[in-house]
Amino acid sequence: MLQTNVLHLHLKKLNQKKNNSKIMTREILADYLQQNPAEIALEVGEHGKPFIKNNPLHFNVSHSGDYFLMGVTRESAVGVDIECARPNRDFLALAKRFFTPSEFAAIQSDKNPVAAFYRCWTRKEAFIKAAGLGLSFGLSNFEVDVSEDLGTQSCLLHSHNPLFSASDWILRSISSDHLEFSYFAAFATRGNVEPVFCC
Numbered sequence: 513m514l515q516t517n518v519l520h521l522h523l524k525k526l527n528q529k530k531n532n533s534k535i536m537t538r539e540i541l542a543d544y545l546q547q548n549p550a551e552i553a554l555e556v557g558e559h560g561k562p563f564i565k566n567n568p569l570h571f572n573v574s575h576s577g578d579y580f581l582m583g584v585t586r587e588s589a590v591g592v593d594i595e596c597a598r599p600n601r602d603f604l605a606l607a608k609r610f611f612t613p614s615e616f617a618a619i620q621s622d623k624n625p626v627a628a629f630y631r632c633w634t635r636k637e638a639f640i641k642a643a644g645l646g647l648s649f650g651l652s653n654f655e656v657d658v659s660e661d662l663g664t665q666s667c668l669l670h671s672h673n674p675l676f677s678a679s680d681w682i683l684r685s686i687s688s689d690h691l692e693f694s695y696f697a698a699f700a701t702r703g704n705v706e707p708v709f710c711c
Contacts, residue, residue: 519590519705522582523690523697526575533575540582544569559646572641576695581686583699591642593634594686594697603629610651611636618658630696631685632658635667639683642700643676656683668700 522540526533538549541564545552553565563570571584577596584590607616607629615632622628635656640649654671668683682705686697690709699707 517703517705518585519588519699519701519707520584520710521592521686521699521707522580522584522710523594523686524580526578526580533573533580536580537571537573537582540584541569541571544584557644559644559648561641561644561646574637574641574697579691579695579697581697583701585701585705588705589642589644589702591638591640591700592697593637593641594691594695595630595634595637597626597630597694597696599626607632612652612655614655615658622658627660627696628658631660631698632656634696634698635683635685635700638698638700639668639681642681642702649673654678667698 524536538552541552542549545567554562555565556562561572568587569584570588570590571582572591573582574592574594575581576594579594581592581594583592603626604620607619611632619625619628619632636651639654640646640651643649653673654676655669657667657669666681666683667685668678668681670678681700681702683700684698686699691697
């Protein structure tokens, strides 16, 4: 039974021959809903976020490279993102174009700018997915801390949208203890929710 103040995080390695993220999503949801995966009534919101019709269970999925990440909560919006760092990506140009000036400056001055970029990117993606507005929210309309180790402190500094106050959200990176080198991941959820990793 999933309690209302808990976020379940499912981090799984994909087997390219056997695993498909859509199948894995349905199989995980089936465990919570106690029903056949094929019978789960999934719908898609206005901005592309999937949800379960007439059910308080919230979920979000991301996959990159060899990994699949899924967050599941009861009655709290959730967003997750995982990215495999690509060394040839022009990350500074992307950061300058899409992030706030403060975030861009923090990435430039970080001892490892590539890692700082991916921490910022995954944190921002997780938040806009949780908000349910997709990229229409605008990546520069809110600001995150790009620091490496913030412990249990939320990375969301402020939002320019009055409907999404930073104090209402928890936004954190997922510890590198759970990830292979070159992977970065984050989760966002509304309210004071405790993350729990599930096998």
